[in-house]
Amino acid sequence: xxxxxxxxxxxxxxxxxxxxxxxxxxxxxxxxxxxxxxxxxxxxxxxxxxxxxxxxxxxxxxxxxxxxxxxxxxxxxxxxxxxxxxxxxxxxxxxxxxxxxxxxxxxxxxxx
Amino acid sequence: xxxxxxxxxxxxxxxxxxxxxxxxxxxxxxxxxxxxxxxxxxxxxxxxxxxxxxxxxxxxxxxxxxxxxxxxxxxxxxxxxxxxxxxxxxxxxxxxxxxxxxxxxxxxxxxxx
Numbered sequence: 001x002x003x004x005x006x007x008x009x010x011x012x013x014x015x016x017x018x019x020x021x022x023x024x025x026x027x028x029x030x031x032x033x034x035x036x037x038x039x040x041x042x043x044x045x046x047x048x049x050x051x052x053x054x055x056x057x058x059x060x061x062x063x064x065x066x067x068x069x070x071x072x073x074x075x076x077x078x079x080x081x082x083x084x085x086x087x088x089x090x091x092x093x094x095x096x097x098x099x100x101x102x103x104x105x106x107x108x109x110x111x112x
Numbered sequence: 113x114x115x116x117x118x119x120x121x122x123x124x125x126x127x128x129x130x131x132x133x134x135x136x137x138x139x140x141x142x143x144x145x146x147x148x149x150x151x152x153x154x155x156x157x158x159x160x161x162x163x164x165x166x167x168x169x170x171x172x173x174x175x176x177x178x179x180x181x182x183x184x185x186x187x188x189x190x191x192x193x194x195x196x197x198x199x200x201x202x203x204x205x206x207x208x209x210x211x212x213x214x215x216x217x218x219x220x221x222x223x224x225x
Binding site: 035046087101 | 142145147149153154170204213216218219
């Protein structure tokens with residue numbers, strides 16, 4: 001089976017730093033992605049890690065440790081517009097790279 | 113460039129009816145997928161396709177059929193709607209090769225009564 005674990009809710013204040021963790025147990029692993037979703041709208045792609053280490057994209061960074069089956073999304077200088085749901089997703093097949101399995105999502109609330 | 117277009121945006125069906133959710137993309141994306149999203153359940157993969165003529169099952173395929181006769185279109189068919197299929201359905205697509213981010217459509221909100 002496939003299992004991705006994320007906290008269901010996280011709350012932080014504007015300007016702070018928040019980390020959203022994701023642990024996974026999947027039949028295969030070829031990369032970890034992160035997506036953002038506002039108010040049930042279309043999810044949008046944030047980042048991807050195939051190898052261990054930190055990937056940085058502006059205020060957002062994503063980390064992966066394959067030996068620990070663990071990754072996290074780090075959001076810095078939080079803004080009110082960052083209030084959204086965040087999903088981790090594992091690419092579980094190599095030759096069929098389209099097969100993504102998602103976690104249940106973390107709802108981030110940013111307070112003034 | 114319209115991206116990923118899903119129709120209809122809203123639909124109410126009676127139990128036992130069939131219907132097709134449409135998904136089209138104009139980005140020449142190789143990979144396409146269908147997900148359903150229920151409260152507290154995240155996104156669950158229904159079916160996916162890695163190219164025209166090639167489809168495969170995801171996590172929750174029962175009660176749904178797909179086909180991929182063209183690169184652009186990936187319709188999802190509900191064979192006999194059940195209340196358990198009440199959900200928000202998202203279609204997504206991406207390029208093949210070393211590209212990793214899916215582009216999602218805005219969703220179809222389906223209610224089965």
